[in-house]
Amino acid sequence: MEDSYLFNAGKGAVFTHDGKNELDASIMYGKDLNAGAIAGVRDVKNPISLARKVMQVSKHVMLSGEGASDFAKSQGLEIVTPSYFYTDRRFKALQHIKNEEKISLDQDEKTTMLYSDPDNKKFGTVGCVALDKDGNITAGTSTGGMTNKRWGRIGDSPIIGSGTYANNKTCGVSCTGWGEYFIRAQVAYDISAMINYKGFSLGEATKEVIHKKLTKLGGKGGVIAIDKYGNMQAMFNTVGMYRATMDDQGNLEIEIYKGH
Template sequence: MKKIIFLWSVLFVFSACKNVENNTEETTKMPKQEFAIIIHGGAGTILKKNMSAEMESAYKQKLEEAIRVGYNILKNGGSSLDAVTKTINVMEDSPLFNAGKGAVFSNEGTNEHDASIMDGNTLNAGASAGTTTVKNPIDLARAVMDKSPHVMLSGKGADAFAKEQNLQIVDPDYFYTERRFKSLQNIKDKEKTELDHDTKVSFYDADIKDAKFGTVGCAALDKNGNLASGTSTGGMTNKRWGRIGDSPIIGAGTYANNNTCAVSSTGWGEYFIRGMVAYDISALMEYKGLSLKEASKEVIQNKLTKLGGTGGIVAIDINGNMVAEFNTAGMYRATMDDKGELTIGIYEQ
């Protein structure tokens, strides 16, 4: 009997070692990107039947323009932080997205911006909330990270700090767009008639039927193996009382860690805060050994959905694997790898 038990033990150990060897071989064979970048321009009820060919083309062109800026920085040996910042700048300067120039209006008729950025190498981070005069909020988040002892600044203090740092300051009228202002008026009209007051939306586009989306973000891996991510938004149309969503909150809207991944979120911010969505993806990878794809799916399709939240994330891991995960009908998104292969998506595919 002892001999039989001994033989079974030997066979078990041999089999286990063989499996470990096979798994190691599979991992080794997985291609590793030298650098890569992924972006989003918001998630929501984005349906092809409601999108004109002209508008679809405009979004695709701007997504490509933005991601190529970051790609070229990475290709030339630049940092993931610079790639994230400059890529988001392009989307902030476009009226197509709910960030910077295209920011939505609050209940008071103002444009209030939130943004954050994180360095996966040092875990340093910067964020700003409720600013009204900073042309590119992601630049302010970067300045908070690089040039202050703090992580988050808000309101008038954040605007003042931006001015001290010689960031580009604009008159609040710069952020006015007729399309976004009409969206606010539509919601206020619905409030008055009490027909369809939906406080859940992070963005309502009057020109696209039933569209709800917002926020821009980017995650990148550079040639030095450093990850970074950033997020910028105008928040929620018709927001009140100085409401702040997930975008400027590290761990909810943005997270980066060289041990795991970099993540940028978009969607119904309150639920991303409650679920600490961006960090949760990293934690599942670090503590449970899940892949980026597995962790992202678990958090978005299971956890976030069960909480009642809608939206999505873009993320990249330390090997350059990229994921765009969302539980809505669509998400504006694009990726580029170290071979220069570009993919652009809008609808669920």
């Protein structure tokens, strides 16, 4: 999915205010709680591969910026020029949001307009959670972040516990939405904690966190999740969320809106 211009990750990443692409990703292994993450990378073709290398090879959990890129080069990962990530669709979205921002400044309504997103131009994430035949859960998340982001902004996607979490005892979770709220609510870990400490089912836990806790804060978005029994859940408080599931029999379901 990072190789497709259709998704806000890798090739299809959105633009920052300065017209650049800054990529974030994370991955976590539920068997031993090992994890890897990268943030603010501009020249690594597949950010999730770099996050995995951080998990498997380094002594660290998160690397950022030029240091993360240097580590990618040392591991032989594919490096590309920043122009590789350019797409007309994402660049036009940046210009549209900048125009909205200019209008809002002229009308002295900066706060209202800057964070409005009626056409879903700002946000987007790709994620995956999986349970293997040995009972091991893995979760991964990759994103270009928020369109028009500034000052090296980093959202929830590379933060373990906020945008990604996996534990063989409970579940694996990958999040998408307005990252600042997912960080404050520690959404991914909280779903696992609900299962671990309160005995909630995966459905109960995701509903409690997304429709009650996150919504109460004012956050928008959703999660995909799988528990240790293989139950799958996609929970969101927005109009829709692109998602797909496949069971061990190869049965594939693809949905966008609620109930479809």
